[in-house]
Amino acid sequence: MGRLVAQVPNEDPERLKRVLDAKWRTIGVDKETLELQAQEKKDREQAEKDRDEAFARLTAYFDDQLTLMQQEADQIRKAYNHDTEAFRQQQQLKHTRREWDINRPDAKQLDMPGRVGDDDNRLGPSSLQKFDGEDLTAGDRKKAQIEQSVNWWAEQTAIRDALRAAEKEAETAHAELVKYQDLLQQTAKSEEAAVRREVARATADYNKRLAEEKRLREYAAKQADLAANMAEMEATITSSFMTEDPNMAASSMSAYRVRKDHYKGMTETEKQAILDAQLAQMEEKKARRAQEQLENMMYARTQHDIQRALQEQVRARAKGVEEQEGQGAGLVWEKGDEAACVAICT
Numbered sequence: 001m002g003r004l005v006a007q008v009p010n011e012d013p014e015r016l017k018r019v020l021d022a023k024w025r026t027i028g029v030d031k032e033t034l035e036l037q038a039q040e041k042k043d044r045e046q047a048e049k050d051r052d053e054a055f056a057r058l059t060a061y062f063d064d065q066l067t068l069m070q071q072e073a074d075q076i077r078k079a080y081n082h083d084t085e086a087f088r089q090q091q092q093l094k095h096t097r098r099e100w101d102i103n104r105p106d107a108k109q110l111d112m113p114g115r116v117g118d119d120d121n122r123l124g125p126s127s128l129q130k131f132d133g134e135d136l137t138a139g140d141r142k143k144a145q146i147e148q149s150v151n152w153w154a155e156q157t158a159i160r161d162a163l164r165a166a167e168k169e170a171e172t173a174h175a176e177l178v179k180y181q182d183l184l185q186q187t188a189k190s191e192e193a194a195v196r197r198e199v200a201r202a203t204a205d206y207n208k209r210l211a212e213e214k215r216l217r218e219y220a221a222k223q224a225d226l227a228a229n230m231a232e233m234e235a236t237i238t239s240s241f242m243t244e245d246p247n248m249a250a251s252s253m254s255a256y257r258v259r260k261d262h263y264k265g266m267t268e269t270e271k272q273a274i275l276d277a278q279l280a281q282m283e284e285k286k287a288r289r290a291q292e293q294l295e296n297m298m299y300a301r302t303q304h305d306i307q308r309a310l311q312e313q314v315r316a317r318a319k320g321v322e323e324q325e326g327q328g329a330g331l332v333w334e335k336g337d338e339a340a341c342v343a344i345c346t
Contacts, residue, residue, distance in 0.1 A: 115129040
């Protein structure tokens, strides 16, 4: 540390203090100096900003002044031009100029013509204004021709109007004729329609009468057919042949014989007799089956009673055998009883 202190110059006590301070030496930043520099930078930036704003305000002021001056100059120039134009319109007119006679647009209208009649003293050989054979009455002749053309036009117009009037009158007459023809056609159509309606009415009445006559004929024919059908049905119902009456097959030779050519089947009595015989056979068969069932039941009951009696007898004998002495004799007797029992049961 002493060597470090010896190396630091002593001219700057503040620097020496910072070097000897461990905190300052470790951080290595002069905070106050940095803050001072930052403040100086802010002050400098603020000063530059204020100066820029001042320059901007000054520039805006000069721009406004220049604009006002330009507007005043424009107004002065406009007033000068207006006064100049007014002076020209009032004082510097075209007819007051020296060259007006040269540039005058109506100079030819005011100038004297090159020839005033045939006795003009100005007309010499070199004027080229008068020649031999010249038609001096051309104007009068042209005027007369124009009047003649006007008269001709009026005459043609009158003729055309007359023709148009005649055509219009002819068209009117034709229209009246067409109207009259239309009226005649309408009248003829009306009369024709009336005649047609009358003919249609007469035809309808005639057709109606024909239809009524046809209906009456059809009704009469239908009634005749109905009567014929009823008669045929009655004949069919009452006819022995059509109804297939079995009595027609009866033979006159014997009551047990029939006529083959008239046989139509058995009578109701014969059919009923057959049905009664079949019913009696069915009843007899039912009674026989009932008797057989009863006999079978009695036989089955008898067999059942016999088997039960034999079984009881076998049990009784087996019980007696157990009481006897000698197991062998009892076994032989038991086998014999079983054989006898089997023979009886079968």
